[in-house]
Amino acid sequence: MDIIFIIGRIMFGMIFLLSGVNHFTKLENLTSYAASKKVPAPKLATIGTGILLILGSLGIIFGVYVTFALWALVLFLVPTALMMHTFWKETDPQTKQMEMIAFLKDISLAGAALMLLSIPLPWTLNGLV
Numbered sequence: 001m002d003i004i005f006i007i008g009r010i011m012f013g014m015i016f017l018l019s020g021v022n023h024f025t026k027l028e029n030l031t032s033y034a035a036s037k038k039v040p041a042p043k044l045a046t047i048g049t050g051i052l053l054i055l056g057s058l059g060i061i062f063g064v065y066v067t068f069a070l071w072a073l074v075l076f077l078v079p080t081a082l083m084m085h086t087f088w089k090e091t092d093p094q095t096k097q098m099e100m101i102a103f104l105k106d107i108s109l110a111g112a113a114l115m116l117l118s119i120p121l122p123w124t125l126n127g128l129v
Contacts, residue, residue, distance in 0.1 A: 009060055012112065016057035016073060023050025037084050052076040060116075070113045077113070081106035 023030055023046055034042035052072045059069020085106065087099035 009063070012116075013057040013060035015109075016053045016076075017061065020050050020053030020057060023047070023053060034084070037086075039083060049076050049080070067117065070117050073113045074110050077106045077110035081110070 027043070027046060027050075030046045031043045034046055039045050053076055056069045056072035056076065059065045059072070081103045085099045085103035087096050087103050090096035090099055
């Protein structure tokens with residue numbers, strides 16, 4: 001397997017792993033943030049998305065259950081972009097810009113995950129899908 005692909009896979013997975021860990025180490029802060037964005041059951045949503053992030057990231061990093069891992073990340077990223085980074089509702093220019101950046105980051109990462117889903121899976125560990 002190409003070492004550049006392995007390095008890229010680890011780099012791609014790390015952002016989600018660190019974010020997932022933060023969902024638990026900063027649970028109260030992220031729950032408050034989710035509540036401020038009118039997310040239903042914000043604590044449960046924060047815990048659930050933390051689990052999606054950790055499972056998705058570990059699948060990508062270690063190449064196991066990759067299809068599940070990538071769909072878990074897409075399932076996190078698209079709703080998060082649409083619910084949490086609603087730049088179109090902001091009136092303050094600086095806040096609008098920051099939310100737009102976060103929205104575009106989430107959408108582009110979801111796009112990357114979808115592209116990885118289109119690659120045949122011989123890059124997975126022991127052929128686990």
